[in-house]
Amino acid sequence: MKPLQQPVIGILGGGQLARMMALAGYPLGMRFLFFDPDPQACAGQVGPLITAGYDDTKALDEFMREVDVVTFDFENVPVSTVRYVQQRRAVYPDPSVLEISQDRLLEKRFFQKLGLPVGQFFPVNSYSELAFGAKSYEFDALLKTRRMGYDGKGQFRITPGADLKSIWEQARGRKLVLEQRVPFEREISVITVRDADGQLSQYAVTENKHNNGVLATSTAPARYTDSCQLAKTHARTIAEALEYVGVLVIEFFETPDGVLINEMAPRVHNSGHWTIEGALTSQFENHLRAVCGWPLGSTDSWGYAAMLNWIGSVPNIACMPKQAHIHHHLYGKTPRAGRKVGHTTITAEDPANLQRKVVNFAKQLSDSLGKL
Amino acid sequence: MKPLQQPVIGILGGGQLARMMALAGYPLGMRFLFFDPDPQACAGQVGPLITAGYDDTKALDEFMREVDVVTFDFENVPVSTVRYVQQRRAVYPDPSVLEISQDRLLEKRFFQKLGLPVGQFFPVNSYSELAFGAKSYEFDALLKTRRMGYDGKGQFRITPGADLKSIWEQARGRKLVLEQRVPFEREISVITVRDADGQLSQYAVTENKHNNGVLATSTAPARYTDSCQLAKTHARTIAEALEYVGVLVIEFFETPDGVLINEMAPRVHNSGHWTIEGALTSQFENHLRAVCGWPLGSTDSWGYAAMLNWIGSVPNIACMPKQAHIHHHLYGKTPRAGRKVGHTTITAEDPANLQRKVVNFAKQLSDSLGKL
Numbered sequence: 001m002k003p004l005q006q007p008v009i010g011i012l013g014g015g016q017l018a019r020m021m022a023l024a025g026y027p028l029g030m031r032f033l034f035f036d037p038d039p040q041a042c043a044g045q046v047g048p049l050i051t052a053g054y055d056d057t058k059a060l061d062e063f064m065r066e067v068d069v070v071t072f073d074f075e076n077v078p079v080s081t082v083r084y085v086q087q088r089r090a091v092y093p094d095p096s097v098l099e100i101s102q103d104r105l106l107e108k109r110f111f112q113k114l115g116l117p118v119g120q121f122f123p124v125n126s127y128s129e130l131a132f133g134a135k136s137y138e139f140d141a142l143l144k145t146r147r148m149g150y151d152g153k154g155q156f157r158i159t160p161g162a163d164l165k166s167i168w169e170q171a172r173g174r175k176l177v178l179e180q181r182v183p184f185e186r187e188i189s190v191i192t193v194r195d196a197d198g199q200l201s202q203y204a205v206t207e208n209k210h211n212n213g214v215l216a217t218s219t220a221p222a223r224y225t226d227s228c229q230l231a232k233t234h235a236r237t238i239a240e241a242l243e244y245v246g247v248l249v250i251e252f253f254e255t256p257d258g259v260l261i262n263e264m265a266p267r268v269h270n271s272g273h274w275t276i277e278g279a280l281t282s283q284f285e286n287h288l289r290a291v292c293g294w295p296l297g298s299t300d301s302w303g304y305a306a307m308l309n310w311i312g313s314v315p316n317i318a319c320m321p322k323q324a325h326i327h328h329h330l331y332g333k334t335p336r337a338g339r340k341v342g343h344t345t346i347t348a349e350d351p352a353n354l355q356r357k358v359v360n361f362a363k364q365l366s367d368s369l370g371k372l
Numbered sequence: 373m374k375p376l377q378q379p380v381i382g383i384l385g386g387g388q389l390a391r392m393m394a395l396a397g398y399p400l401g402m403r404f405l406f407f408d409p410d411p412q413a414c415a416g417q418v419g420p421l422i423t424a425g426y427d428d429t430k431a432l433d434e435f436m437r438e439v440d441v442v443t444f445d446f447e448n449v450p451v452s453t454v455r456y457v458q459q460r461r462a463v464y465p466d467p468s469v470l471e472i473s474q475d476r477l478l479e480k481r482f483f484q485k486l487g488l489p490v491g492q493f494f495p496v497n498s499y500s501e502l503a504f505g506a507k508s509y510e511f512d513a514l515l516k517t518r519r520m521g522y523d524g525k526g527q528f529r530i531t532p533g534a535d536l537k538s539i540w541e542q543a544r545g546r547k548l549v550l551e552q553r554v555p556f557e558r559e560i561s562v563i564t565v566r567d568a569d570g571q572l573s574q575y576a577v578t579e580n581k582h583n584n585g586v587l588a589t590s591t592a593p594a595r596y597t598d599s600c601q602l603a604k605t606h607a608r609t610i611a612e613a614l615e616y617v618g619v620l621v622i623e624f625f626e627t628p629d630g631v632l633i634n635e636m637a638p639r640v641h642n643s644g645h646w647t648i649e650g651a652l653t654s655q656f657e658n659h660l661r662a663v664c665g666w667p668l669g670s671t672d673s674w675g676y677a678a679m680l681n682w683i684g685s686v687p688n689i690a691c692m693p694k695q696a697h698i699h700h701h702l703y704g705k706t707p708r709a710g711r712k713v714g715h716t717t718i719t720a721e722d723p724a725n726l727q728r729k730v731v732n733f734a735k736q737l738s739d740s741l742g743k744l
Binding site for chain 2: 003004005026029047314327328331
């Protein structure tokens with residue numbers, strides 16, 4: 001692929017991922033145009049935004065006229081939209097990956113076809129299937145909508161005491177899949193970037209902690225286990241099978257018996273935010289490099305990094321003394337319960353110092369809250 | 373001064389300095405609005421831009437309505453404009469500094485009044501004054517316009533063979549000052565940041581090389597001499613005398629007899645671009661912190677840095693492999709002879725490695741040019 005010179009990059013979706021892509025691309029002379037149905041989309045603060053529905057072909061035509069290449073910051077952009085854009089502009093990664101990743105069932109079957117390990121699951125189309133499945137998974141399972149699920153949305157926990165009837169009433173009408181709960185020891189993710197010529201590079205494996213289905217913290221490099229190498233190999237298999245171009249993130253469960261794939265995100269990902277300060281090239285810059293046909297940058301780590309998500313509210317950084325190894329990123333979004341509104345990355349030379357800095361920062365935060 | 377929470381910052385002037393301020397402020401949740409008479413102003417690629425003349429009070433009213441605080445990226449914004457804005461919004465630094473810095477003669481007299489060393493100069497209002505001055509400075513001088521001079525614009529070199537009549541014909545009609553040329557050993561600059569409460573911090577002294585009056589390279593920390601300490605003290609005296617808020621840059625000539633002040637820039641400055649990667653807090657972030665009443669960040673250096681300006685054209689970075697210690701910054705401007713269109717900063721742990729990396733980079737550049 002011939003490198004695009006001073007490209008204008010169109011991004012479908014204008015959230016914080018689009019915003020951070022733009023901030024990574026501007027110093028490289030790249031320009032951006034965002035497309036989002038929401039006029040408040042936070043990327044619109046840092047570049048031009050077209051506000052229109054994803055089915056508005058007139059607006060999409062305008063969008064295409066202005067850009068050299070297209071990518072997305074949201075895996076639930078309708079495939080029909082991306083296919084329409086692809087008639088006139090190169091789109092990376094290819095929309096075919098969206099067809100898979102937008103449907104949990106197709107996604108799991110895709111991993112199985114590649115011979116990769118996934119947890120037990122089966123599709124649920126009726127109450128009796130739900131009841132049967134719940135029983136066969138010993139009432140330790142998750143009922144998930146096949147489509148439009150992210151950040152723990154569209155999930156129902158099945159426990160021995162759960163009211164299956166009530167869950168069914170809430171969930172019915174949507175395509176569903178029941179997943180046996182995996183008794184995992186750790187959640188890890190692998191951030192892979194692949195360019196159009198097949199060059200592939202992977203960041204240090206990241207360890208993730210979730211609260212209520214929403215990512216709370218990521219640390220990298222994760223404590224090394226055999227599973228880390230296995231996870232990287234699986235991620236490579238997936239990226240190559242898809243002939244993927246851009247950043248692809250695969251989430252895994254680490255269990256006593258090895259790793260199971262949880263899901264994939266065909267885009268830059270929250271668990272890769274630490275790469276802004278913690279890696280030689282951020283996931284955002286490398287995604288843009290891949291999409292524009294530029295040579296990739298090194299994915300090596302500088303040291304150790306911990307990323308903390310701000311959900312629902314942000315700390316009052318205007319009053320905090322700046323510390324050299326603490327990097328705040330606010331997204332300019334209106335705070336709202338459950339909403340990702342920013343993150344902070346703490347960097348250190350080794351895991352012990354990282355731990356110490358995280359504890360100090362937490363203490364400082366609670367002190368400053370006490371003063372408010 | 374009470375810290376502004378998630379402020380909207382208005383910037384008069386929308387060039388690369390405004391652009392880099394915005395890129396520094398976005399991760400902190402700051403928002404920006406640029407004001408520039410040029411619809412192509414390059415900051416407009418990274419945020420909203422009002423295009424109007426500096427005397428367009430209706431447009432200025434609109435600008436003021438949208439912002440919490442105002443600063444500028446260009447010292448030749450008309451003082452009347454900034455005074456008008458100041459009636460309704462806080463402006464930092466105070467416009468009084470523009471009145472001084474916009475006139476070379478007032479500026480030099482201001483430094484003299486503070487007891488600080490400047491080179492020989494005198495105002496020129498007629499051909500006979502020019503002829504007299506040229507002779508008394510032994511035909512080794514510079515005739516400069518008092519106003520609107522930057523990047524070597526509005527300067528005439530006086531040498532023994534110079535055609536004074538012709539120079540006078542070109543220069544007359546403007547207010548002029550004749551400066552004896554200083555036989556300097558080095559040009560250095562001091563980047564000072566001061567907040568509204570009087571806290572003041574200074575970056576490592578920077579060594580600058582110019583080509584045809586335009587900054588070509590800056591390296592920092594400069595090789596240490598007694599002059600460096602003296603320059604820092606003078607810069608502090610100036611910032612405190614002005615009760616300055618924001619980043620203030622003072623350029624000095626280092627001579628065998630000590631330092632002489634060349635000029636000041638009441639804004640972030642090209643010789644401070646190395647601070648983006650070379651210091652714990654960039655000049656852009658610290659300027660914003662001062663302007664918004666936030667605590668300043670450390671001005672300590674990470675190591676050694678060299679900044680190379682791209683003037684007239686930029687290297688083809690789309691084809692270059694990314695290197696971890698080489699940081700490109702393109703401004704999105706249309707290349708034109710003599711125009712600053714980008715810069716590259718190279719960082720290293722020590723001066724010897726820095727030198728080696730700069731040489732390698734230059735070789736790589738000339739190789740890539742050979743391939744075009």
